[in-house]
Amino acid sequence: MYKFVLSELFECRLVDSETYVFLSQFRKFVQWWLDQACESHRSYDGLRDSFYKKWRVDWKDYNSQHAQTSSLVAYGMLKSSNQLSTKENEWASFAVISPSIVKLEEKDRLVFPTRLAKKACVQLVPKTDAQRVLLEQAQNGYWKLGQTFLTDKWCAIPFTRYLDLTSEKKDPIVQELLK
Numbered sequence: 021m022y023k024f025v026l027s028e029l030f031e032c033r034l035v036d037s038e039t040y041v042f043l044s045q046f047r048k049f050v051q052w053w054l055d056q057a058c059e060s061h062r063s064y065d066g067l068r069d070s071f072y073k074k075w076r077v078d079w080k081d082y083n084s085q086h087a088q089t090s091s092l093v094a095y096g097m098l099k100s101s102n103q104l105s106t107k108e109n110e111w112a113s114f115a116v117i118s119p120s121i122v123k124l125e126e127k128d129r130l131v132f133p134t135r136l137a138k139k140a141c142v143q144l145v146p147k148t149d150a151q152r153v154l155l156e157q158a159q160n161g162y163w164k165l166g167q168t169f170l171t172d173k174w175c176a177i178p179f180t181r182y183l184d185l186t187s188e189k190k191d192p193i194v195q196e197l198l199k
Contacts, residue, residue, distance in 0.1 A: 022185050024194070025166065027178040028154060031145040034172055035129070039140035043172060046115035049079065049086055053094030064095045081135040085118040089167070092116070117168040124158050124165060130175065142175060153196055154179060162193045 034040055056071045068091045075087045093116055122132045130142040146152045157163055158179055166178030183191050 021182045023180060024183045025178050025180050026154070026163075027166075027176060028151060030151065030175045030177065031147065031173065032130075032170070032175045033143040033145065035141040035143050038134055038138050039142060040172070042134045042140045043113045043115055043170070045082070045134075046086065046090060047113050049075075049082075049090035050094045050097070052078065053091045054097065057094065057098055064092065067091060067095055067098075083121060083133045083135070085121050086134075089116040089118050113172065115170045117170060119164070119166050119168070122165050122168050124155065126159065128155050130168065130170075130177075142170065144175060157193055157196070 034043070052075065053067070053071070056074070057067055068088070072087060072091075075091075076084065079087070117130075117132050122130055125131050128144040128146060130144060131139050134140050144155065146155055154163065158165065163179035163181050166180050168178075169176040181193070183194065
C-alpha cells in the first residue's frame with residue numbers, strides 16, 4: 021500500500037464571523053510563539069514543550085490543536101528568519117488547520133472548532149469537475165483531509181488515500197478523477 025496525496029486549491033468564502041475572528045487570532049497565536057522564542061530553542065520540540073502550558077493559559081478558550089499548528093508555523097518562520105519577516109504586520113493573514121479537527125460537511129463546507137462551543141465554517145467553491153468529484157468522494161469517505169491552509173479567499177487542502185499500486189486493477193476512485 022502506498023500513501024497517495026492529492027492537494028487542491030479551492031476558492032472559498034468565510035461563512036461566519038467566527039471564521040474571520042479565528043483568522044486574525046491565528047496570526048496572534050503565531051506572533052505569541054515568536055515572542056516567546058529565544059535563541060536557545062534550537063528544536064521544535066524544545067519550543068513547544070517550553071511554552072505549551074503557558075499558551076493553554078493565555079488562550080484557554082481555544083482548541084489545543086491551534087497551539088500545535090501555530091507553533092509549527094512560528095518555528096518555521098524562525099528557522100527561515102533570514103528570508104522571512106517575523107514582524108506580525110509584514111505577513112498575510114492565514115491559518116493552518118490540523119487534520120484531526122477539520123471536517124468536510126455537506127454542501128462543500130469545511131468546519132473546525134475554534135473556541136469552546138464555537139466552530140468556524142468555510143464554504144469551498146469548486147471551479148472544475150475534478151474538484152467537485154474530489155469533494156464528493158471526500159464526503160463519502162474515500163479521501164481523508166490533511167493539514168489545511170486557509171486564507172480569507174482560498175483554501176489549500178491535501179487529500180490522502182492509501183492505494184495498492186501493485187495490483188493490476190485500477191482504483192475506480194482515482195480513475196473517476198482522471199476523466
